[in-house]
Amino acid sequence: MSYAVKEMFLTLQGEGVQAGRRAVFVRFAGCNLWSGREEDRATAICRFCDTDFVGMDGAGGARFADAAALAAAAAAMWDGDTAERFAVLTGGEPMLQVDDALVDALHAAGFAIAIESNGTLPVHPGIDWVCISPKAGSETVQRSGDELKLVWPQPGSDVDAMERWDFAHLLVQPLDDPHAEANRAAAIAFVMQRPRWRLTLQTHKMLGLR
Numbered sequence: 605m606s607y608a609v610k611e612m613f614l615t616l617q618g619e620g621v622q623a624g625r626r627a628v629f630v631r632f633a634g635c636n637l638w639s640g641r642e643e644d645r646a647t648a649i650c651r652f653c654d655t656d657f658v659g660m661d662g663a664g665g666a667r668f669a670d671a672a673a674l675a676a677a678a679a680a681m682w683d684g685d686t687a688e689r690f691a692v693l694t695g696g697e698p699m700l701q702v703d704d705a706l707v708d709a710l711h712a713a714g715f716a717i718a719i720e721s722n723g724t725l726p727v728h729p730g731i732d733w734v735c736i737s738p739k740a741g742s743e744t745v746q747r748s749g750d751e752l753k754l755v756w757p758q759p760g761s762d763v764d765a766m767e768r769w770d771f772a773h774l775l776v777q778p779l780d781d782p783h784a785e786a787n788r789a790a791a792i793a794f795v796m797q798r799p800r801w802r803l804t805l806q807t808h809k810m811l812g813l814r
């Protein structure tokens with residue numbers, strides 16, 4: 605199978621329990637909850653997306669002919685200790701494209717693999733670190749993993765149900781939109797009400813990283 609990748613870049617993981625870790629980000633093109641076109645945003649299932657995932661025209665983006673080609677490109681970005689190789693598969697929705705061949709090729713290249721997924725599709729069982737970010741108005745079928753990252757506020761979210769799912773870490777991330785300051789306060793209030801949850805911030809945005 606070939607893979608449509610919007611962009612690929614070396615940075616620090618900005619969010620979640622792995623924040624601060626060096627990582628190659630592979631941003632897959634396309635999502636099942638929004639077309640990515642601004643004219644469709646108001647009618648999409650997921651309306652707050654902060655990411656351009658349309659096309660393959662970003663830095664490091666391409667249509668990779670096969671898994672070996674994608675893994676080789678990711679490995680070429682990692683100019684350090686190969687023992688620490690870490691890839692974050694995101695998008696768009698990566699589970700629309702991630703398959704056995706890609707997981708095997710990245711592992712063969714020495715990468716531990718993390719994923720950022722909306723949870724509407726089962727995550728590949730070979731992934732080493734599973735982050736699910738549920739979206740109100742969609743069905744979260746992937747109800748287990750390493751971290752659940754709830755963007756907040758998000759009306760229509762069944763937080764009590766999420767607390768019955770099987771995640772090692774429960775995280776709440778302030779919604780980045782024109783009301784960011786109020787959203788941060790709401791996320792802090794959320795954790796004050798629900799001490800099983802922890803606040804996570806989009807540190808790459810504060811640091812000027814990609």
Ligand SMILES: C[S@@+](CC[C@H](N)C(=O)[O-])C[C@H]1O[C@@H](n2cnc3c(N)ncnc32)[C@H](O)[C@@H]1O
Pocket residue numbers: 635652653654655694695696697698720721722723736737753755777778779780781
């Ligand atoms: C762009 S999404 C791609 C992966 C996948 N489609 C998902 O939604 O999890 C990456 C992460 O950014 C989060 N995110 C997207 N837009 C955001 C925003 N405006 N503010 C805060 N987090 C946001 C998502 O919830 C997800 O955790």
Ligand SMILES: Nc1nc2[nH]cc(C(=O)O)c2c(=O)[nH]1
Pocket residue numbers: 615616617618619629655694695720808813814
């Ligand atoms: N540095 C950095 N960390 C991130 N963590 C999750 C991201 C994403 O867009 O999936 C992201 C991103 O876009 N950049």
Ligand code: SF4
Pocket residue numbers: 635636637638650651652653654655657695696697722739
């Ligand atoms: S599900 Fe993820 S990639 Fe898709 S529109 Fe929502 S935040 Fe963006």
Ligand SMILES: [Mg+2]
Pocket residue numbers: 654655
């Ligand atoms: Mg992002």
